[in-house]
Amino acid sequence: MPAEAGQQADGACSHGMTVSWDINDPQMPREPDHFDRFCEWPDGYVRFTYRSDEKKAQRHLSGWAMRNTNNHNGHILKKSCLGVVLCARDCALPDGSRLQLRPAICDKARLKQQKKPCPNCHAALEWIPCRGYSGYPVTNFWRLDGNAIFFQAKGVHDHPRPESKSETEARRSAIKRQMASFYQPQKKRIREPEAGENQDDGGHFSNIPSLENPEEFDIIPDTGFPVPGQPCFSFPNSDAYKAACDLAAFQGDIVPPFQKYPNPRIFLPRPPCSYELAGPGYTNSGPYPTLYKEASSIPDDTDWVHLNALQYNINSYGSFERSFDFTSKQPGWKPALGKADLGESTDHGQFQAVAARPYYNPELPCRYLTTAPPAAPALQTVITTTTKVSYQAYQPPALKCCDNVREVKSLSGCNYDSENTQMSIYLEDLDLPATVAMAASPTASLPLKIPGDCQAIRHTLPFPQDSAPSWTDGAETWDVCPSGPGSTIGYSERISPFFSYDHEDF
DNA sequence: GCGTGCGGGCGCA
DNA sequence: TGCGCCCGCACGC
Numbered sequence: 467m468p469a470e471a472g473q474q475a476d477g478a479c480s481h482g483m484t485v486s487w488d489i490n491d492p493q494m495p496r497e498p499d500h501f502d503r504f505c506e507w508p509d510g511y512v513r514f515t516y517r518s519d520e521k522k523a524q525r526h527l528s529g530w531a532m533r534n535t536n537n538h539n540g541h542i543l544k545k546s547c548l549g550v551v552l553c554a555r556d557c558a559l560p561d562g563s564r565l566q567l568r569p570a571i572c573d574k575a576r577l578k579q580q581k582k583p584c585p586n587c588h589a590a591l592e593w594i595p596c597r598g599y600s601g602y603p604v605t606n607f608w609r610l611d612g613n614a615i616f617f618q619a620k621g622v623h624d625h626p627r628p629e630s631k632s633e634t635e636a637r638r639s640a641i642k643r644q645m646a647s648f649y650q651p652q653k654k655r656i657r658e659p660e661a662g663e664n665q666d667d668g669g670h671f672s673n674i675p676s677l678e679n680p681e682e683f684d685i686i687p688d689t690g691f692p693v694p695g696q697p698c699f700s701f702p703n704s705d706a707y708k709a710a711c712d713l714a715a716f717q718g719d720i721v722p723p724f725q726k727y728p729n730p731r732i733f734l735p736r737p738p739c740s741y742e743l744a745g746p747g748y749t750n751s752g753p754y755p756t757l758y759k760e761a762s763s764i765p766d767d768t769d770w771v772h773l774n775a776l777q778y779n780i781n782s783y784g785s786f787e788r789s790f791d792f793t794s795k796q797p798g799w800k801p802a803l804g805k806a807d808l809g810e811s812t813d814h815g816q817f818q819a820v821a822a823r824p825y826y827n828p829e830l831p832c833r834y835l836t837t838a839p840p841a842a843p844a845l846q847t848v849i850t851t852t853t854k855v856s857y858q859a860y861q862p863p864a865l866k867c868c869d870n871v872r873e874v875k876s877l878s879g880c881n882y883d884s885e886n887t888q889m890s891i892y893l894e895d896l897d898l899p900a901t902v903a904m905a906a907s908p909t910a911s912l913p914l915k916i917p918g919d920c921q922a923i924r925h926t927l928p929f930p931q932d933s934a935p936s937w938t939d940g941a942e943t944w945d946v947c948p949s950g951p952g953s954t955i956g957y958s959e960r961i962s963p964f965f966s967y968d969h970e971d972f
Numbered sequence: 973g974c975g976t977g978c979g980g981g982c983g984c985a
Numbered sequence: 986t987g988c989g990c991c992c993g994c995a996c997g998c
Binding site: 526533536540543545570574575631 | 973974975979
């Protein structure tokens with residue numbers, strides 16, 4: 467377990483692959499050598515040991531939508547994944563992302579949820595059940611034993627991440643706290659446009675719904691960026707900006723920018739989380755410029771409160787695939803990636819087919835949307851006439867992998883809930899082009915040196931059920947913790963000291 | 973209303 | 986026997 471201890475040291479969403487216990491063992495370790503940091507997005511056949519006083523572990527929380535499953539064992543709590551809810555038409559949100567709703571845990575609620583139309587295009591919502599465990603939903607097991615809470619997961623999620631519960635709860639609770647004191651003043655301000663500062667915001671604000679319906683603010687998925695130094699909107703006026711940001715960030719289900727990456731884990735060769743914000747000038751123009759361009763198409767459906775801002779995932783996949791024809795190079799990926807769709811459209815919305823139900827393909831060793839990467843709005847502006855856009859579009863934030871040195875240009879793209887500050891990036895053992903964006907920093911390009919080769923193994927796939935992949939196999943887990951003005955990357959064990967939870971080390 | 977935990981019960985391998 | 990899954994119930998927020 468020393469290895470795990472090392473992982474834990476950097477706060478990584480470590481993978482209990484070297485643990486000696488099994489959740490079904492009659493006797494669990496009495497004195498665990500170490501305890502893991504809570505991992506909100508466990509994926510794969512992992513095992514963690516949490517402290518018994520770990521609140522999230524006590525609540526058996528998970529970013530995934532997990533429902534209780536009766537395993538007729540009072541000592542072991544078993545939960546199975548409910549997958550994700552997507553738009554049946556796979557429509558593109560105004561920002562180009564895709565819808566990824568968190569399935570309601572309650573069966574009744576979920577049925578109701580599925581009956582609701584897509585808040586974006588009003589098409590039907592489609593529940594994508596998880597089939598990541600030999601055709602069955604991924605299962606999580608929790609066991610309280612002594613002073614530790616043991617967690618074991620089985621299966622690899624074969625669907626995009628839904629909005630995490632903690633994110634939803636955090637936002638909602640924040641809204642409750644903020645609305646009372648914030649709503650009235652802003653409402654008044656909006657009602658008195660002559661006194662407002664945002665009358666001419668270059669169109670960025672012209673379509674922002676009235677505060678009479680504050681919930682509509684969630685249609686501005688990328689605005690509330692409580693990232694220091696990074697304005698929500700591009701309007702310079704602090705008042706208008708703050709109002710929009712605060713409200714947007716605290717609305718019912720409005721997803722703050724952090725949640726743009728509900729699925730922080732990045733499985734290469736999909737686009738990493740950062741490139742979208744990388745590049746010069748983004749800090750002043752806003753991370754998602756395309757949002758504003760399409761503001762007029764923003765629906766006023768209050769159901770948007772359910773939108774998961776991090777729905778960039780699916781879209782990002784599409785974007786990436788459009789720009790990087792890795793499928794032809796990766797045998798295992800080719801069939802399910804729907805390449806047939808790639809050359810058909812130039813319109814943004816037409817790309818929908820690209821990501822349509824890719825995870826249904828049984829041929830995929832890992833259904834590629836398991837952890838779709840965050841989209842790159844900036845990139846979308848590049849993708850115009852062909853589905854295979856030059857890979858150069860990713861260059862700015864590119865992580866160069868050569869000579870054992872990787873450079874992370876920026877981390878600014880990694881914005882997620884403070885509760886999800888950890889970002890695990892699993893480098894798959896795919897023979898990828900040497901360019902891979904890893905992270906972005908809002909303030910500067912940060913060289914990131916990583917010892918060892920570029921190959922990394924997604925721990926979950928190569929290992930048989932219940933096996934314990936070892937970190938020595940080449941797997942590398944990254945934890946990006948964007949706290950404060952800069953983002954932080956934690957890298958387990960084999961990474962150089964460049965990574966740490968205190969980004970000053972960068 | 974919904975999430976969550978518990979437990980009974982059923983079907984299948 | 987183990988597992989997946991359905992269901993109902995109770996409790997808390």
